[in-house]
Amino acid sequence: MEAIVREILAEYALPPRGYHGVVHWARVLENGLRIAERTGANSRVVTLFALFHDSRRENEGVDPGHGARGGELALATRSRWYDATDTEVELLVEACRLHTDGRLDGDITLQTCWDADRLDLGRVGIIPQPDRLCTDAARSLLHWADTRAVRGHVPALVSEAWKL
Numbered sequence: 001m002e003a004i005v006r007e008i009l010a011e012y013a014l015p016p017r018g019y020h021g022v023v024h025w026a027r028v029l030e031n032g033l034r035i036a037e038r039t040g041a042n043s044r045v046v047t048l049f050a051l052f053h054d055s056r057r058e059n060e061g062v063d064p065g066h067g068a069r070g071g072e073l074a075l076a077t078r079s080r081w082y083d084a085t086d087t088e089v090e091l092l093v094e095a096c097r098l099h100t101d102g103r104l105d106g107d108i109t110l111q112t113c114w115d116a117d118r119l120d121l122g123r124v125g126i127i128p129q130p131d132r133l134c135t136d137a138a139r140s141l142l143h144w145a146d147t148r149a150v151r152g153h154v155p156a157l158v159s160e161a162w163k164l
Contacts, residue, residue, distance in 0.1 A: 001051070004081050005162045008055045008073070019124055020054040022164050026155040027123075028053070031138075031145050032116030038137035041112035045088050048074060049095045049113040071096035104134050111135050122149030 005025075009016055016022050029050035036043045056069035071093035078089055094106075095113035103114065111134035119138060121128045128146055130139045147153075158164050 002162050004051055007081055008051060013058050014060060016164060019060050020057050022158055022162060023154050024120055024123060025050050026157045027120045027148060028116045030155055031119045032112055034141055035112045035115055035135060035137045039108050039112050039135055041109040042088060044084060045091045045109050046112055046116065048082060048092050053096045053099050053117060067099045068097045119145035120149045122146040
């Protein structure tokens with residue numbers, strides 16, 4: 001994971017610790033893996049989603065197409081940066097592309113990815129709404145995740161594993 005993060009950051013247009021940067025990615029990863037434990041979602045896809053979904057943002061505000069660009073980066077770097085099956089890559093690209101569309105339906109891995117991101121909305125002053133989450137697992141983590149987001153919790157992963 002550290003190598004993927006470094007590669008993404010080499011061309012990242014925003015501050016690494018900005019609203020959509022590495023601290024957000026790490027919280028989305030932690031959220032996603034906790035949800036996946038309960039939903040049975042594909043943890044490899046959830047992990048890669050956390051890293052790629054905002055990797056090609058051009059600004060911190062409204063940025064149409066950033067998810068699709070992140071998915072394209074994930075597709076283009078397959079084999080060089082990570083190994084995944086065709087099905088996993090298809091799910092990853094779809095999760096990235098649609099993560100801002102507010103969808104609630106789809107494969108459980110897609111739902112887990114989207115919920116992991118939505119649970120971190122508190123970082124930008126948006127309170128995640130239970131009826132806008134896809135899974136019961138995410139709804140059960142809402143208070144925990146939102147508190148971390150609002151308080152700006154920096155997961156140990158950022159400084160210890162990613163060394164940022």
